[in-house]
Amino acid sequence: MSLVLSIANQKGGVGKTTTAINLASSLAELGKKILLIDLDYQANATTCMGINRGSFDKSVFDCFTREAKCEDILINTKNEKIDVLPARSLVEGIEEKLILDSNRDFILHAMLGDMKEHYDFVLIDCPPSLGYITTNALMASDGVIIPVQCEFLAMDGLTQLLNTIRLIQTKKKVNRETLTIYGVLLTMLDVRVTSGYQVVNEIKTYFNEKVFQTIIPRNITCSNATFYGVPVTVFSPKSKSSIGYKKLAKEVISRNE
Ligand SMILES: Nc1ncnc2c1ncn2[C@@H]1O[C@H](COP(=O)(O)OP(=O)(O)O)[C@@H](O)[C@H]1O
Ligand SMILES: [Mg+2]
Numbered sequence: 001m002s003l004v005l006s007i008a009n010q011k012g013g014v015g016k017t018t019t020a021i022n023l024a025s026s027l028a029e030l031g032k033k034i035l036l037i038d039l040d041y042q043a044n045a046t047t048c049m050g051i052n053r054g055s056f057d058k059s060v061f062d063c064f065t066r067e068a069k070c071e072d073i074l075i076n077t078k079n080e081k082i083d084v085l086p087a088r089s090l091v092e093g094i095e096e097k098l099i100l101d102s103n104r105d106f107i108l109h110a111m112l113g114d115m116k117e118h119y120d121f122v123l124i125d126c127p128p129s130l131g132y133i134t135t136n137a138l139m140a141s142d143g144v145i146i147p148v149q150c151e152f153l154a155m156d157g158l159t160q161l162l163n164t165i166r167l168i169q170t171k172k173k174v175n176r177e178t179l180t181i182y183g184v185l186l187t188m189l190d191v192r193v194t195s196g197y198q199v200v201n202e203i204k205t206y207f208n209e210k211v212f213q214t215i216i217p218r219n220i221t222c223s224n225a226t227f228y229g230v231p232v233t234v235f236s237p238k239s240k241s242s243i244g245y246k247k248l249a250k251e252v253i254s255r256n257e
Contacts, residue, residue, distance in 0.1 A: 003256055004112070004122040005182055006141040011157050012128035015147040015187035017044045018222060018232075020125035022242070023145075024049075025231035026249035028081035032120040037108075038087035039137055040127040046086040049077050050229045059088035063111050064136070065097050070111050079234075083119075098132045105171070108136040121252075130164050138168045143182030145252075148203055150189040150196040150215070155206070182255065184211045185248065188218040212251050216244040 007016045007023075017040065024034045037060060038045040043053065056075060062068035063085075075084045098104040108124075116122050124137045138144060144165060148154050169179050184207045189196045204211050217240045225235035233242045 002116045002119045002122055003143070004116060004124070004141045005252075006124040006126055006134075006137040006144045007147060008124075008126040008134055008137065008144050008161065009146050009148065009157075010128055010130045010134070010161060011149075014149040015185070015216065016040075016128075017048065017125050018226075019145065019147050019185060019187065019216075019245075019248075020045050020123050021048045021231045022233050022245035023249055023252065024082050024121075024123050025079065025233045026246045027121055027252065028079055029233070029246070030249055030253065032081065032253070033118065034082045035085065035116065035119040035122045036082060037085045037122065037124045037137075039133050040087055040125055041089050042127075043087040043089050044226075045125040046084060046088075047229055048226055048231065049082065049084050051075055051077065051084060051086055053088070056086055056088075060085045061088065061094050064094060064107050064133075066107075070115055095131050095133070104132055105135050105139050109140040112140055130160065134164070135168065138165065138179060139172065141179055142177075143180045145182050145185055147185045147187045148199075149187050150199045150218075152195065152199075154199045155202065181207075181210050183252070186211065186215040189215050190218045212248060214244055214248040214251055216241055216248070 007020045009016060020036060024036045028034050036045060058068040058073050063070055070085060073085060075086055077084055126134045126137050172179050184203060186200055186203060219239055219241040221236045221239040222232045222241040225232035228235055232239060233245050236242060
């Protein structure tokens with residue numbers, strides 16, 4: 001059985017994409033087969049998995065508009081355990097097109113169909129918004145991982161996200177499906193300043209045991225890896241952020257057992 005997890009937070013820059021690619025890489029290292037779906041127009045996850053933007057014609061967004069099938073756009077990465085449904089920038093008016101589709105919330109759900117069963121985990125990197133694309137991701141998911149940056153105003157916008165999750169939980173119930181908050185991940189903790197720890201306490205008070213024990217530290221190697229188009233767990237396996245993501249992968253697996 002595969003487990004579909006969305007990595008979502010409508011705030012930009014909280015570590016969604018970094019978490020998606022490094023969790024994918026770390027789970028793969030533990031022998032799991034992964035499908036990574038890039039649902040952000042910025043296509044950062046696609047690029048960070050070493051996929052050249054010029055190397056494919058159609059992206060996952062063409063599947064949303066039914067101009068391509070998942071099987072046709074699937075890319076096998078250098079890591080044989082990770083496949084990617086790539087995103088592309090330059091997609092205009094997709095949300096407008098989706099408004100006209102009466103089945104708009106279930107497109108990804110239907111699209112993944114039997115395909116997901118080839119994988120242990122399907123990880124979905126969500127865009128920084130709560131529009132139809134994120135709704136589709138959550139509709140297709142069993143759980144959601146919420147990255148929260150250990151910075152001032154970390155809680156900002158989380159109520160909105162939780163309301164969206166609740167709404168989708170209700171919709172999924174009709175089909176006897178569930179969507180759990182799989183875990184809240186604290187990211188980019190600067191261990192030298194106390195304010196970061198205040199955020200950690202605040203989030204733990206609010207989300208209790210939902211918070212992953214693993215906290216991802218702020219680590220420059222992590223952002224440097226992006227330039228080389230590889231996850232930091234591959235670029236610098238012994239860096240603090242790599243160690244963090246590898247620990248997270250074990251926690252993600254154990255929460256599924
Ligand atoms: N643990 C970390 N340490 C240092 N920089 C990080 C870390 N995690 C992410 N970053 C950097 O922060 C920026 C935002 O991260 P990203 O994963 O793209 O966020 P999002 O997908 O939520 O917009 C990127 O430049 C990324 O390289
Ligand atoms: Mg992103």
